[in-house]
Amino acid sequence: MRGEVSERVRRELEGILGPRRVSSEAVDRDVYARDMWPRLLLARRAGDAPAHQPDLIVWPESVREVVAIVKVARAAQVPIVPYGGGSGVCGGVVPVRGGITVDTKRMTTIRSVSADELTCDVDAGLIGERFERELARRGYTFGHFPSSIYCSTVGGWLATRAAGQLSTKYGKVEDRVAGVTLVTGRGEVVETDGPTRALRGPGWTQLVVGSEGTLGIITSARLRVSPAPQLRIMRGYWMPDVATGIEAIRRVMQRGLRPAIVRLYDELDTMINAASHDEVGAPALDEDAFAPSPAPGAGPLPPWPSPDAAVEAGPLARLRALARGGVAGLRREAMGAALGRSRAFNAVLGVAAERVARAGCRMIIGLEGARIRTEVEAALTFAELDAVGGRDLGDEPGLRWLAHRYAVSYKMSPIFADGAFVDTMEVAAGWDRLDELYAAVRAAIGRHAVVMAHFSHAYADGCSIYFTFAGSGGAADDARGHERVYDAIWRDGMEAVARIGGTISHHHGVGLLKAPYMHAEHREAMTIYGALKQTFDPDGIMNPGKMGLDRHA
């Protein structure tokens, strides 16, 4: 934004919001320059200034204010970037053309829960934890528990088609939304709710959800809620191998059973997790201290930050420890060296993992819901797992996973602090090509980094695969070196998905990270997205430069 334009826009926005809710302070511009995209963390670690910053940050409190902001921006032809919790991992909020970043977190009202309709109207800026606590207090659940629940918003979930850990039962967020209120790039309010299964015409809700701010700003939503679960049953299982585990999940889902949680860990993931089996009760590693971790049975949402130290090191810390040559080995160079030769490292780990694989793979499975039906479904589900040769490990592994399920994000920073990087790639495909997709993506990432995976978020027609990888591109402050390796991982991983089929993203979204692969994902169908963009945002002010739209607008 040119200086005089910026000044004029700032004055106009202050006229709408007052001076306290408009900022052009350096510290705010710096904070709102990024989300949690690991590539940006690498630049930050190296001390680089952000490549893109917003010119202004605003904090509206009502739909009317959002409309006024968009109108000011439209008149001045200034970009707008909606910003929720900033927990995204794809750079979706990076203001690549500057402009106004609109933080929605002051819009937090929960309107009534309709007990008859089982819906709840909620503002987009509400943080997930608060939303779920409010519902729990009233005897309901939204059933959406992402590991980012303490730092992500309802609007952010909807903008990115997010998934929670219990999505196998409750569905992804797009399965749970009855309608949204959106301020479009034209500066108009549209409401997409209503009995969408009965009304003729395109399904607008599903055309807006997932648009990552490119069509407008979601200001509130009508969400479907469920009665709070009366019963939860958790189990650990050993499966003879990954293929058998996948087959077991497929059989469960295709019998019409809906466990809330299904997680099958591949050999390396199992090995790393299995190692921590021996250490229950061992002192916590320091990085777990801030991870919310309740005692089993304390309910779905532990307080934050946790008063109790975590007991399980967790897969990432374990990976880090392995890379360092043992829990006690602390030399940063050892980690860098191991990750820098990841092909060899993967081979070594592979041999070790194979030994574990002969003993089996680990699966966590859990069911929750209404008492009677959950009990019946649990019996049928466990019978399927037994039928393929699974071994019941009792409820302890499941309960332990439950207790530490929000800890994963808190384990990332130590790896960055050690001079390496870690990221995740979540892809999905039908059962017909899931094995192939797993092998191809694993090989693609494995050329550059240490990689492990688990299968979760299962459906009758397929499943998602969640790859976690740790890599290094040289010295800690060599941001360019790290970026080269990082970009190569994503390029090869995405290319593998495009080749095999399936989707490049199951629930993290696109942002800047996957924008170059959007055309490979959608091909000619991007025409429709381009037409939507033209319809909702004719001036192209909404989150420009994202989602690979530029070549189709």
Added chain:
Amino acid sequence: MPESGRDVDAVTRALVDLVGRDHVTAPTPGATTPVWRVAPGSVVEIAGLVRAAPGLGVVVAPAGSGRRPPVHARPTVQTSMARLCHVLALDERSLTAHVQVGLTGVDLEAQLVPRGLSLGDYPPAVMRSTLGGIVAVRTHGKSSARTGFFEDNVLGVSAVLADGRTIHTRIAPRRATGPDLARALCGSEGAIGILTSLVLRLHRAPEARFATAYALPSVAAAVAAVQLALREEAAPSGVRIYDEAEARVHFAELDLALGDGEALLVAGTAGPTDLAACDRDLVSSAAIAEGGRLASPALAELWWRRIHGGAPTPAPTPTTQLMATPGRLVRVYGAIAAAAAEAGLALRAHVSRFDADGAVVFVTLVRGGAVLAETDPGAVAVVLAAEGAGAFPLGARSLRLDGYLAALRTAIDPDGVLSPEALT
């Protein structure tokens, strides 16, 4: 635009060149607006028609099984998809089928059943339509508590756009890569693109089915029982509530033993045996909790044979169908009953096709022994009363985003070649 008979002949010749003489029906001579019926045999031919349309001065509109007589204001090439009726691929591992749009639900089901598969629990009236028609035209009732909303089982679509390009939306169980672009075409009635094939999610044929019937003190109690069972997570394959008058018409051959103002609740459950039995028991205990009692199994069996065995339903076509959300069902039924009484009309109704969005109320209004047409002023008054209580009439259209729909259509079809009269 063709104005003289000669122009009509020229268009006919061009169409014959595109799809062959056997697949073009020329307009009725002397018709004010010429309408050609064309049956393309491939996606390439559809693309050819769409590309040629602006030059020929015609628009292109897909025709379904065609129960609604089309009215066209402009010279129109109506494309029948009857020749696009193949199952292109059947994936028994992922339980998906890639099918062309001209296939009817019944025809696809006939290929699935021997393999132990099924599209799901959808009413015969829906399944007789072509799959393209079911997906392109959204009307309520294409839903089942067990197998979901029909459209939610559409994993991907292929379609020809106005510029003749073919798009295929990508297939994955779920994704987070922007809007769900297939939803622009589902329900678009041919205005955004012409659907040519669909990837549909299939279901395994259930291991067991149960059907039971209950007598409840009132329609309100029956609705409460269904909602109680759904809240306990029962997922019946079919549920229907009859008011007393409707029950007497639908089950005239059986002894109902229904008291004054009582309602009949029939429920079918399906799935793995234990689960189907569990759902049956959940419905049963909900019905009893709401003051109901078990009714004759013969009622349930007859209903079952009608929805799954092709046994005919004796009742005539209802006057109107209305959709109501779960919280408004009882109020809507009450408003209908009050308005009918005020207008001196005899009312009978059943409530069916329950899902998370609500259910459909089938309303039959009778005056002097004759069923009223939907356009009868008495029926209109009843419908208005129902809408006042929060009901949505059949075929209602969301008007709120009309400006955006128009803009989207212009962006994707600037010349207005595709079904310009749809959704207006």
